[in-house]
Amino acid sequence: MLDIADELNRWLEEGRDFAVATVVAVSGSAPREPGAALAVDAEGTAIGSVSGGCVEGAVYELCTQALKDGQVVRERFCYSDEDAFAVGLTCGGILDILITPMPADGPGRKAFQVALSATARGEATALARVIGGPAELLGRALAVRQVGSYEGELGGHADLDRAAASETRSLLDAGRTGTFDIAQDGSHCEPDLTVFVESSVPPPRMLVFGAIDFAAALVRVGKFLGYHVTVCDARPVFATRTRFPEADDIVVNWPHRYLQHTETDERTVICVLTHDAKFDVPLLETALRLPAAYIGAMGSRRTHQDRDRRLRDIGLTEAELARLHSPIGLDLGARTPEETALSIAAEIVAPRHGGTGLPLSGSHTPIHHDTEARRSGSASLTLMTEAVRVGAFA
Template structure:
């Protein structure tokens, strides 16, 4: 639901009832992920998309029906029909499980409060019961990450405590996911499926080296939603005028800044200096941190020399295996802008454990393991590995 938080927040402020349709499960090549929502208010105004156009009309009609009936939440399934080319379904061949429910903001003030927190930029997790008893289906509660405060309740007991623990963990990871709660006769006999919608603080992109490649990468990082920091020990280069898209410009030795700044599992570190006096102490520290990605610019010769220096300084082979160098995917990049795209592509691929290979060079779902075509007609899965991520 957080993909349309701005409109839902406005409707809640005006105590305008609406029907909320949420993707609660996905199979195959569905166009949008779990947690995506669309909504229709009492005047017929619609917001959001669930499939890029394939099933929007059917979802709209179902929302209007739920608004009119005012009854219990409804489930709908959308798949692909080979028998009827005009049937409502996903042309991509995927399947969507959708929950549609009526929301009365006056009766659920905590949901309105959660949307206010999201719009203010505070880390927030909204727990949404998407499968379970009729009494709890569709109910919500939320957790604020910065103060670990809980608002709303599902059953005012063990279920609340279990949901809060799961929501807090997903909020720290910055990940929306569906989790199973209960089913244990000793502690919580009722089994629930809860979709945790997460609005996390922006992940960080730390760029070391105030060079032209850094200027281009800071623009791409900003576009991708990162909080971008550019750090360089040379004040003549590390200036706001050279990096207008960066959120922070830091003049300091890179390793000293990294030692004192905040990082987490979503942080990406890009070392673009290719200068040993900066790189070695910085990478020694970076490779020991539980961050999401560490990449370093340089030729293959520079990379080999860098590895030898890092080994001599005591960095283990397991840690060295985390280093993505030369940084970026092989796109034939030459300009700073092309190189920035190459680096961003590798970051996205690495985070999703994807292959980085052309989608046209395979078969199977585009959001699943890619299968390579063989000349002899056989198919071989591409294997993606994140080596050495022992955190």
């Protein structure tokens, strides 16, 4: 739901009644991840998406019904060979969706407002909601931020709220969306509640070193993928806003000096496009010892061999060198800056979800690796619309 925070926050400020449907579990091949949401207001206006089109119509109707009767609904949609194009997911997946009415005067609205407004401001926040357990608790919510108190309640028990807020904050610190089980007394003994946590954190960073034409194309692709993109180069004549209008930050500094003092984490991607030893070697010496998701360096195979030798000479280990993607990018036969940027982006995205980089048409691996891994048992692929209707949301 936090993926449409800007629009929903505006609806809250305008005092609109609305219902929001959120994907809370996925199994098999499905087009959207947990947290994807569709919201419908009292006038019938819809924003967001839960399935890329497969079940949007049915979910829209559930939202309009929830607005009328004030009931929380959890519904499951699955693939059906017999009626694949009616309501089921033609891609073969299973979606669990929670539909929650948000009347303007509803007591549960405050937690949503805190989470949505914080997300809209770009602050790290998480929304925890009960998706399994006693009917009267389904849909209860807590808004949790990395620092400070939490807002809302899950079950009227202070111990439960404190424990759930702590669990939620752990997921938020890791930037993860997921679930945990907990008992109504706040312990983990005989848990009878399942809580879905949707985390929203500031966008990951893409650091592009080398203000060249390939960098300009990579900046555009990086922004398209949702990164906060910084371009750094020691040459002020090249590192300019005119050359990189879409970059979030443009830094004139020696690359290794900037990297030593800027913030990086496990989601950061570092792209070294300078292919000049006086820049590359000290920069990569720093980069390969930082917690980063991806480190790639441009250059020919001869340049790579020379760079590898220099890095070994200054003491980098085999484990550190193994983190380097060089020459940068997948083999797409790329020649233009745009094609090269695409090959780099593909190499960045592939390992995020266990992709191989091979053509799907010639492989037998799952299309959605992470969602296939969540499949448990031999789930029956029949159309299932199992709704659990509970009392009015409070």
